[in-house]
Amino acid sequence: MDEFSFINAIKQKAYRQPTLVKGIGDDAAVFRSTSDIVTTVDTFVENIHFSLETMRPFHIGYRVLAANISDLAAMGAEPAFYLVSMCIPKTWNQKALEEIYQGMHELASLHQMDLIGGDTVSSDRLMISITAMGYVPKDQARFxxxxxxxxxxxxxxxxxxxxxxxxxxxxxxxxxxxxxxxxxxxxxxxxxxxxxxxxxxxxxxxxxxxxxxxxxxxxxxxxxxxxxxxxxxxxxxxxxxxxxxxxxxxxxxxxxxxxxxxxxxxxxxxxxxxxxxxxxxxxxxxxxxxxxxxxxxxxxxxxxxxxxxxxxxxxxxxx
Amino acid sequence: MDEFSFINAIKQKAYRQPTLVKGIGDDAAVFRSTSDIVTTVDTFVENIHFSLETMRPFHIGYRVLAANISDLAAMGAEPAFYLVSMCIPKTWNQKALEEIYQGMHELASLHQMDLIGGDTVSSDRLMISITAMGYVPKDQARFxxxxxxxxxxxxxxxxxxxxxxxxxxxxxxxxxxxxxxxxxxxxxxxxxxxxxxxxxxxxxxxxxxxxxxxxxxxxxxxxxxxxxxxxxxxxxxxxxxxxxxxxxxxxxxxxxxxxxxxxxxxxxxxxxxxxxxxxxxxxxxxxxxxxxxxxxxxxxxxxxxxxxxxxxxxxxxxx
Structure with missing residues (x-):
């Protein structure tokens, strides 16, 4: 798969977060905030954390982002951004991969989150790692x-x-x-x-x-x-x-x-x-x-x- | 391997960044900043991006973090934090894994970066994904x-x-x-x-x-x-x-x-x-x-x- 066209396929048409300065398309994303920033990463591997036996690619995407948003909620934070890193086996076709992203997009748009970065590499087994970021008023994170x-x-x-x-x-x-x-x-x-x-x-x-x-x-x-x-x-x-x-x-x-x-x-x-x-x-x-x-x-x-x-x-x- | 004792083994003894409110040890990390925040993710898979044939685990850790820091530098940003997500095959022992983290720590301490989160899961092949964050003065990111x-x-x-x-x-x-x-x-x-x-x-x-x-x-x-x-x-x-x-x-x-x-x-x-x-x-x-x-x-x-x-x-x- 051509990484460039794949990125274009999943790229958002507009930013949702007013604090986002630069999303996908440079060496890194840029945002600003006067709130405290909360960040977490969660990693999921096919046939360990999820399986096509029990869910569609759409559900996989939805669920891995939900796990990250849940961590933000547990800190009292409002979801804002996420970055997606994926290892993709050759056996997965582009349609199924796009469906994973659609699952993420569905949940992300509910929470006005922007996809601000990512990396896709080849491997033997599907792996999805999401880093999510959110905002919480100063000194109000929930520990x-x-x-x-x-x-x-x-x-x-x-x-x-x-x-x-x-x-x-x-x-x-x-x-x-x-x-x-x-x-x-x-x-x-x-x-x-x-x-x-x-x-x-x-x-x-x-x-x-x-x-x-x-x-x-x-x-x-x-x-x-x-x-x-x-x-x-x-x-x-x-x-x-x-x-x-x-x-x-x-x-x-x-x-x-x-x-x-x-x-x-x-x-x-x-x-x-x-x-x-x-x-x-x-x-x-x-x-x-x-x-x-x-x-x-x-x-x-x-x-x-x-x-x-x-x-x-x-x-x-x-x- | 016991994830809990592993996290303790790699956890920093003290925070380096004065903007870090909460590092590893809750649902997510918390930091604050008046600068713009730059963030990037890079993912590396064994025998695709690195191999034990040509480097020690220490070098692998050093190099994957270097790649992320380089993205921050390309944005004009000062490195501050990183999160590490790893898929670990059973064939890798704890000593080799700690060596990977030592490689990251070595470079992180040169740049006063704090490790603020991560996730380790089992898989067939070693995969390391790093999300790095840094600071750049407002509106001065390099595009x-x-x-x-x-x-x-x-x-x-x-x-x-x-x-x-x-x-x-x-x-x-x-x-x-x-x-x-x-x-x-x-x-x-x-x-x-x-x-x-x-x-x-x-x-x-x-x-x-x-x-x-x-x-x-x-x-x-x-x-x-x-x-x-x-x-x-x-x-x-x-x-x-x-x-x-x-x-x-x-x-x-x-x-x-x-x-x-x-x-x-x-x-x-x-x-x-x-x-x-x-x-x-x-x-x-x-x-x-x-x-x-x-x-x-x-x-x-x-x-x-x-x-x-x-x-x-x-x-x-x-x-």
């Missing part, structure tokens, strides 16, 4: 180290849906609301609106749920030096989620990745306002536990009256 | 579209050295100054000092020479809508470069990539000052031609009294 004792813990949306969708696609088994689960897997919606709405709250600890809340809750506990106490029955799941086996429900809602929901903590005083903001931004939100002082940072989970430790790997051990 | 008729064309350093070094490594043949050529291939030095020195000049068109000047000169001609006229004998080469065959010399100096020198144009009035700045920053610099008005953008090269067109692919065609 996972900001949880404090007496905070309440909240989660957005419903958890485990993406993992359920993957399973449905892999097993080919019919089940209730299967289109819903498949859509959640293929076209996840990062919680940007809530993250921006929360900018008025002076302190919120935030993580996006990319690897399951067992992992994200432990990251907040470690970074903040606190104990997170989660009540299992409060962890939000979809109405038809109970159709899956108990083991699946437990595994998927706590350790199923890529829901791209938000896990956070906020003071009890601010919790009512957070709920109002969630309401205004059409974001389902629910309290799932409390933050306590801790000698050793850890995450506990109360399940059927029993309290266990929830580790990063998602397994629980009796105390 | 390839800024060349004007009556400008002089200049090039820094000597060209073709990296390609000669690669050939020496591949053929295993002894030759004069071979350590020099090998070093130029393995440890290229992007022209940051000159690029920053040139900030006082009000207009300079700049490209870095990553794919050979035949390519870069055409990019400037196209972006600026001008004709670049290059005198072949003026193209700077190393003293011992004449030991190679005429064909090799011609091919390597015009199309040999990865010298990471700068190609630029500047008004005749400013050329003496540019030479002074080059002198102050220990940057060899030489005029290699002139810019003319053109109906169709193009690059001409005068070789032994004969004038030919120099195309992107490096081949010349009689007019």
């Amino acid at each position: 996972r180290s900001d949880a404090q004792p007496n905070d309440i813990i909240f989660a957005t949306g419903t958890l485990g849906d993406s993992r359920a969708g993957l399973e449905i696609l892999l097993q080919g088994q019919e089940c209730k609301s299967q289109d819903y689960y498949i859509q959640r897997h293929r076209l996840p919606e990062p919680r940007v609106a809530l993250a921006l709405g929360l900018q008025e709250i002076n302190r919120v600890a935030l993580n996006d749920i990319s690897d399951g809340i067992s992992n994200e809750a432990n990251e907040i506990a470690e970074a903040s030096g606190v104990e997170l106490f989660i009540i299992e029955d409060s962890v939000p799941v979809s109405e038809s989620f109970h159709q899956f086996s108990e083991e699946q429900q437990y595994e998927w809602k706590l350790s199923g990745g890529e829901d791209f929901e938000l896990l956070g903590t906020v003071s009890k005083a601010n919790w009512p306002r957070v709920q109002e903001i969630a309401d205004q931004t059409n974001t389902p939100i629910r309290q799932i536990g409390y933050v306590y002082e801790a000698e050793e940072p850890r995450v506990l989970i109360q399940t059927h009256g029993e309290t266990k430790q929830l580790t990063k790997s998602g397994y629980t051990h009796l105390k | 390839r579209s800024d060349a004007q008729p009556n400008d002089i064309i200049f090039a820094t350093g000597t060209l073709g050295d990296s390609r000669a070094g690669l050939e020496i490594l591949l053929q295993g043949q002894e030759c004069k100054s071979q350590d020099y050529y090998i070093q130029r291939h393995r440890l290229p030095e992007p022209r940051v000092a000159l690029a920053l020195g040139l900030q006082e000049i009000n207009r300079v068109a700049l490209n870095d020479i990553s794919d050979g000047i035949s390519n870069e000169a055409n990019e400037i001609a196209e972006a600026s809508g001008v004709e670049l006229f290059i005198i072949e004998d003026s193209v700077p080469v190393s003293e011992s470069f004449h030991q190679f065959s005429e064909e090799q010399q011609y091919e390597w100096k015009l199309s040999g990539g990865e010298d990471f020198e700068l190609l630029g144009t500047v008004s005749k009035a400013n050329w003496p000052r540019v030479q002074e700045i080059a002198d102050q920053t220990n940057t060899p610099i030489r005029q290699i031609g002139y810019v003319y008005e053109a109906e169709e953008p193009r690059v001409l090269i005068q070789t032994h009294g004969e004038t030919k067109q120099l195309t992107k692919s490096g081949y010349t065609h009689l007019k």
Whole structure:
């Protein structure tokens, strides 16, 4: 494939961000900002992170950008720019590649993001690496180290849906609301609106749920030096989620990745306002536990009256 | 390999950039700036862009970051941050990977750059993608579209050295100054000092020479809508470069990539000052031609009294 004509095919016709000085077309892109700049990179490899068995190229593009936007949301940032680096095997044709970019463009235009750079090289296996950038008001980035004792813990949306969708696609088994689960897997919606709405709250600890809340809750506990106490029955799941086996429900809602929901903590005083903001931004939100002082940072989970430790790997051990 | 312990092994002990608010350790990094921000991404794949046959892992790391810094220099920007995304095959051990990072660290510390993010995933083939960011004073980024008729064309350093070094490594043949050529291939030095020195000049068109000047000169001609006229004998080469065959010399100096020198144009009035700045920053610099008005953008090269067109692919065609 001719890289030059490919770049032309995917290049935007106009800039969306007023802060963009120079997009694609020179040695590098240029932008300016008086806000703080947030940046993150995520890399995805075919048949490890995604597969044509379960999604179209369009979904692949949509989902890899969603993962990056979710990281920006978890910092409280407004998405602005992205750069795409791809390794492309000869077996992929230009049409399929353009479809990947269309998936990215679809989500990017929802968030007024500009594609400002990239690199495409040949390799044996499709790899997509995205660097995303966003803006957050000065000193208002949301850190996972900001949880404090007496905070309440909240989660957005419903958890485990993406993992359920993957399973449905892999097993080919019919089940209730299967289109819903498949859509959640293929076209996840990062919680940007809530993250921006929360900018008025002076302190919120935030993580996006990319690897399951067992992992994200432990990251907040470690970074903040606190104990997170989660009540299992409060962890939000979809109405038809109970159709899956108990083991699946437990595994998927706590350790199923890529829901791209938000896990956070906020003071009890601010919790009512957070709920109002969630309401205004059409974001389902629910309290799932409390933050306590801790000698050793850890995450506990109360399940059927029993309290266990929830580790990063998602397994629980009796105390 | 445990990603967490690996991240700890490569994590910096302290931030170098005063504008860095949050480095590695949250969903994303945060920085702030009143300057314009320049950003670029470059991706390298084992046995396509580099090989253990011709370099140590240390050189690989050094060189991939050098390529990115060179893009920043070509924009007139001061390097500040980088993010590293890697696909790692199981055959690579942790020691070799750390050596790659040491190569990057070595060059990063020369330029006071901070590593602010990254992602490592498994794959069949080693792939390294770097996103680099730098600062340039407001509205002073250097564009390839800024060349004007009556400008002089200049090039820094000597060209073709990296390609000669690669050939020496591949053929295993002894030759004069071979350590020099090998070093130029393995440890290229992007022209940051000159690029920053040139900030006082009000207009300079700049490209870095990553794919050979035949390519870069055409990019400037196209972006600026001008004709670049290059005198072949003026193209700077190393003293011992004449030991190679005429064909090799011609091919390597015009199309040999990865010298990471700068190609630029500047008004005749400013050329003496540019030479002074080059002198102050220990940057060899030489005029290699002139810019003319053109109906169709193009690059001409005068070789032994004969004038030919120099195309992107490096081949010349009689007019």
